[in-house]
Amino acid sequence: MDRQIRYSDGELEIIKNTFADNLPLLKTMRKVMLQLPFSEAEEMSFHKALNPEVMKVVRKSFLPEIDGNAPLNQVVDLWATVQVLDKLPDIALLHLKARELLIKYLGEQLNILAGVSKVKTMLFQNFTVLGNSEEEAFTNIVARNNILTHTEHQLTELFILAGSKKETKDEMFKRIKVDSSK
DSSP states (O other): OOOOOSSOHHHHHHHHHHHTTOHHHHHHHHHHHTTOOOOHHHHHHHHHHOOHHHHHHHHHHHSOOOOTTSOTTOOOOTTTTOOOTTSOHHHHHHHHHHHHHHHHHHHHHHHHHTTSOOOOOOSSTTOOOTTSOHHHHHHHHHHHHHHHHHHHHHHHHHHHHHHOOOOOHHHHHHHHHHHHTO
């Protein structure tokens, strides 16, 4: 049985060709996604490296869409991970608003990475809860924290995928046998 992930062989090749041994690019992407300052040289670097083909894969990583052709248990949707079942409706609504802000924010920052837009929601620079209602402060901090952890997770995933080797079936069975004997 072949190990399957939600990225095609072609997408994995793009990830490897773009991000393997390129930690500076991933760190610059982090700066853009978190609205941290970056140099003109870093901006030129990411605009050069993140062509439309690469951005399609980066967007799939950061803002996945439900894909009926994905391998089983590999469908990813940012709405599906909002924890609302254990919350009262008014609190659940704040988490849903935070997720909506996360999705909007990620789209804006990805457009900046792609060089399509400069519009951005000011969520990280000059972040404050002062002057906001309790609901706005709560929603903004939940969205901010989710953006931070999501960005770190996606950049780490790209880093790991860029450095991974494709296993043959025999190599996979040997690895599974070794892992299961631990």
